[in-house]
Amino acid sequence: xxFMKPETVLNLNNIRTSLxxxxxxxxxxxxxxxxxxxxPSVYVKDKYPIEGYSGSFMEWILLQTEKVxxxxxxxxxxxxxxxxxxxxxKPLLPSLKYPPVLALYSSEVNYxxxxxxxxxxxxxxxxxxxxxxxxxxxxxxxxxxxxxxQALSRRIHFGKFVAEAKYRADxxxxxxxxxxxxxxxxxxxxxxSTVEAMILERIKTKCETFGTDPSLKYSQxxxxxxxPELIVGLYRDYVIPLTKKVEVDYLLRRLPDxx
Amino acid sequence: xxFMKPETVLNLNNIRTSLxxxxxxxxxxxxxxxxxxxxPSVYVKDKYPIEGYSGSFMEWILLQTEKVxxxxxxxxxxxxxxxxxxxxxKPLLPSLKYPPVLALYSSEVNYxxxxxxxxxxxxxxxxxxxxxxxxxxxxxxxxxxxxxxQALSRRIHFGKFVAEAKYRADxxxxxxxxxxxxxxxxxxxxxxSTVEAMILERIKTKCETFGTDPSLKYSQxxxxxxxPELIVGLYRDYVIPLTKKVEVDYLLRRLPDxx
Numbered sequence: 001x002x003f004m005k006p007e008t009v010l011n012l013n014n015i016r017t018s019l020x021x022x023x024x025x026x027x028x029x030x031x032x033x034x035x036x037x038x039x040p041s042v043y044v045k046d047k048y049p050i051e052g053y054s055g056s057f058m059e060w061i062l063l064q065t066e067k068v069x070x071x072x073x074x075x076x077x078x079x080x081x082x083x084x085x086x087x088x089x090k091p092l093l094p095s096l097k098y099p100p101v102l103a104l105y106s107s108e109v110n111y112x113x114x115x116x117x118x119x120x121x122x123x124x125x126x127x128x129x130x131x132x133x134x135x136x137x138x139x140x141x142x143x144x145x146x147x148x149x150q151a152l153s154r155r156i157h158f159g160k161f162v163a164e165a166k167y168r169a170d171x172x173x174x175x176x177x178x179x180x181x182x183x184x185x186x187x188x189x190x191x192x193s194t195v196e197a198m199i200l201e202r203i204k205t206k207c208e209t210f211g212t213d214p215s216l217k218y219s220q221x222x223x224x225x226x227x228p229e230l231i232v233g234l235y236r237d238y239v240i241p242l243t244k245k246v247e248v249d250y251l252l253r254r255l256p257d258x259x
Numbered sequence: 260x261x262f263m264k265p266e267t268v269l270n271l272n273n274i275r276t277s278l279x280x281x282x283x284x285x286x287x288x289x290x291x292x293x294x295x296x297x298x299p300s301v302y303v304k305d306k307y308p309i310e311g312y313s314g315s316f317m318e319w320i321l322l323q324t325e326k327v328x329x330x331x332x333x334x335x336x337x338x339x340x341x342x343x344x345x346x347x348x349k350p351l352l353p354s355l356k357y358p359p360v361l362a363l364y365s366s367e368v369n370y371x372x373x374x375x376x377x378x379x380x381x382x383x384x385x386x387x388x389x390x391x392x393x394x395x396x397x398x399x400x401x402x403x404x405x406x407x408x409q410a411l412s413r414r415i416h417f418g419k420f421v422a423e424a425k426y427r428a429d430x431x432x433x434x435x436x437x438x439x440x441x442x443x444x445x446x447x448x449x450x451x452s453t454v455e456a457m458i459l460e461r462i463k464t465k466c467e468t469f470g471t472d473p474s475l476k477y478s479q480x481x482x483x484x485x486x487p488e489l490i491v492g493l494y495r496d497y498v499i500p501l502t503k504k505v506e507v508d509y510l511l512r513r514l515p516d517x518x
Contacts, residue, residue, distance in 0.1 A: 003395055020472070021294070028287040028469075035280065050351050061331065068323040072316070072398040092309050096395050136262055136355050139331040147406075202474040209473035210287075213279070215461040 003078055006101045010165045015158070020202070022155045027206045027231060029148040030127050034226045036141045038128040043120050048138070058142040059116075063087060065146050078102055081157045083112045083149065102160050103254045109160060111242055115152050118238045119145070126230050156239060159246035166190060166247075167254060175256050183248060190247050196240055203235050204228045262337055265360045269424045274417070279461070281414045286465045286490060288407045289386050293485045295400045297387040302379045307397070317401040318375075322346060324405050337361055340416045342371040342408070361419050362513045368419060370501055370508075374411050377497045378404070385489050415498060418505035425449060425506075426513060434515050442507055449506050455499055462494050463487045 001018050002008045009015075041047045041057070048057040055063070063084050066075075070088035074080050076096055082088055085107075124145070166189070167174045177185045207228035260277050261267045268274075300306045300316070307316040314322070322343050325334075329347035333339050337357055341347055344366075383404070425448070426433045436444045466487035 002393075024472075025291065028291070032284065032287070048352055057331070061327065064327040064330075065324075068320065068327065069398060069402070071323075072320065072401070074398050077395065077398075093307055098395070134261075136336065136357070139328060139333050139336075142331070143328070202472075205473045209471075210469055213283075213461075214464045214468035 003098055003101070006099050009078075009101050009161060010168060012162075012165050012169075015161050015165060019155065019158060022151065022158070023199075023203060023206060024210070025151045026148070026155060027203070027210050027226070029144065029151050030123075030231060030234075031211055031225045033124070033141070033144045033148055034127050034129055036128055036137050036144065037130040037132055037134045038125055039133050039138055039141045041133050041135070042138045042142050042145075043124070057138055058120075058145050059083075061139070061142040062146050062149065078106075079154055079158060079161070081107065081110050081112060081153055083116065083153070085110065102164055103250070105253060106160055106250060109157070109246055109249045109253070111156060111246055112149075112153055114242060115149060115156060115238075118242075119149055119152065122238070123148075123234055127226060152239065156242045157246055159243040160250045162243070163190065163247040163250045164254075167251060171256070174251060174254075178251055178254060181252065183252070186248050186251055187244060190244060190251075196236075199240070200232050200236055204232050207231045262357050262360070265358050268337075268360050268420060269427060271421075271424050271428075274420050274424060278414065278417060281410065281417070282458075282462060282465060283469070284410045285407070285414060286462070286469050286485070288403065288410050289382075289490060289493075290470055290484045292383070292400070292403045292407055293386050293388055295387055295396050295403065296389040296391055296393045297384055298392050298397055298400050300392050300394070301397045301401050301404075302383070316397055317379075317404050318342075320398070320401040321405045321408065337365075338413055338417060338420070340366065340369050340371060340412055342375065342412070344369065361423055362509070364512060365419055365509060368416070368505055368508045368512070370415060370505055371408075371412055373501060374408060374415060374497075378408055378411065381497070382407075382493055386485060411498065415501045416505055418502040419509045421502070422449065422506040422509040423513075426510060430515070433510060433513075437510055437513060440511065442511070445507050445510050446503060449503060449510075455495075458499070459491050459495055463491050466490050 001014050043056050043058055045056050046054055048060075050057075050060055053060055066082050066084055067087065067089050069075070070082065071090070071092045073091045073093060073096060075082045075085070075088060076091065076098065078098055078101055173189065174186075176182075177189065207226055208224065211225040211228070212223075260273050302315050302317055304315050305313055307319075309316075309319055312319055325341050325343050326346065326348050328334070329341065330349070330351045332350045332352060332355060334341045334344070334347060335350065335355055335357065337360055432448065433445070435441075436448065466485055467483065470484040470487070471482075
């Protein structure tokens with residue numbers, strides 16, 4: 001996928017390959033998170049007092065990371081959406097001038113608050129290897145959370161490319177559905193249950209494979225680093241539905257002349 | 260491994276478990292890096308002009324990351340060593356007061372410059388999926404490099420715990436070797452060729468397992484994301500020898516009364 005070549009970006013095969021590859025990153029990152037305890041304190045607003053800042057400890061690291069990355073143009077890329085778009089810094093380097101692929105204003109389709117919510121409320125408590133706090137790991141855990149959140153955000157907002165590619169494959173259908181604000185019709189047109197079942201099956205296999213020590217394959221000690229059914233549930237209940245929300249939201253803003 | 264409980268830190272079984280687990284992180288991170296081209300420009304000093312800074316683009320991101328992480332006490336942890344120890348910021352939170360485990364001044368044993376050198380010169384050219392530059396990926400690549408470097412640094416400097424545990428298992432032997440500055444004798448006493456061969460075998464299996472899409476197991480399209488022999492070579496030629504250097508260097512500074 002080459003964002004400098006729009007024709008490669010809207011090829012559904014390339015999009016699919018990218019989405020499959022992102023599964024590996026998400027599974028790898030969640031396996032890393034599973035080494036640590038829950039550490040509930042890092043998610044509580046102002047639990048760690050930091051001068052001039054109000055928010056959770058983990059969000060502080062997320063914000064600082066976004067500030068650094070914004071200076072090297074991360075959020076100019078069409079596949080990157082910030083969690084704190086209002087607090088980014090100016091790039092230190094000249095803009096890259098990506099050729100336009102998505103509709104104007106597509107960066108307003110931002111589900112990061114929802115992603116942050118389900119990640120903290122539903123994923124972290126399940127994926128961590130123990131309950132309580134371990135203050136000396138609060139930094140490691142938060143750095144790991146930032147990577148998980150960025151990977152999930154990129155995966156979910158990739159729905160915009162899926163939506164644009166589907167639009168271009170049948171503009172008449174979508175112009176009609178969009179003009180009628182037919183959300184159910186749009187949802188129906190972008191849903192493919194067979195593909196969704198395949199994704200979940202593949203996620204399960206990846207968790208089993210990446211989450212075991214392959215050198216212990218035949219020993220009795222084998223223990224999975226992360227529960228496959230948990231990550232399958234994460235995809236089924238959050239990643240797939242939120243991706244569809246992104247697609248619908250994107251399409252509802254899309255005008256026939258793409259601007 | 261719980262750095263608040265020194266007795267768990269110097270247990271050789273715990274150290275071994277931690278080292279084995281770090282292999283997964285290193286392999287995961289190198290697989291992530293292998294998605295990208297080489298991007299030689301990100302490693303060239305001042306190739307991207309950034310005001311008030313002299314160094315490579317990748318090192319700029321590494322430095323900014325260390326500045327953020329130093330504010331949340333990363334480099335207070337006995338298993339973390341900064342690449343830019345002179346440019347860190349003051350922690351925003353009160354110190355954690357880790358119980359002492361390693362000898363005083365052990366943080367002076369810092370092989371990060373060597374790690375940076377071999378990573379940029381020997382690993383990146385081999386692990387990347389293509390030669391040239393792709394400017395729009397310079398940020399992603401550098402972020403990925405930072406994660407690889409931090410994982411390698413932590414793994415290699417863990418040699419200090421190995422060395423301290425070995426010292427405590429036979430203080431008389433080591434006091435004698437250290438007093439005589441007998442580097443060869445120390446090297447001999449910390450080398451275990453059988454264990455080294457096992458590590459290399461395990462790394463190979465991990466690359467094969469984590470670097471394939473398990474859902475394609477029986478198809479003909481199967482392609483490894485990263486060459487196992489490359490990562491095995493990385494361990495054989497750099498990680499293991501540098502870890503031994505860390506061990507020897509640590510022991511040479513260790514005095515009988517541990518301070």
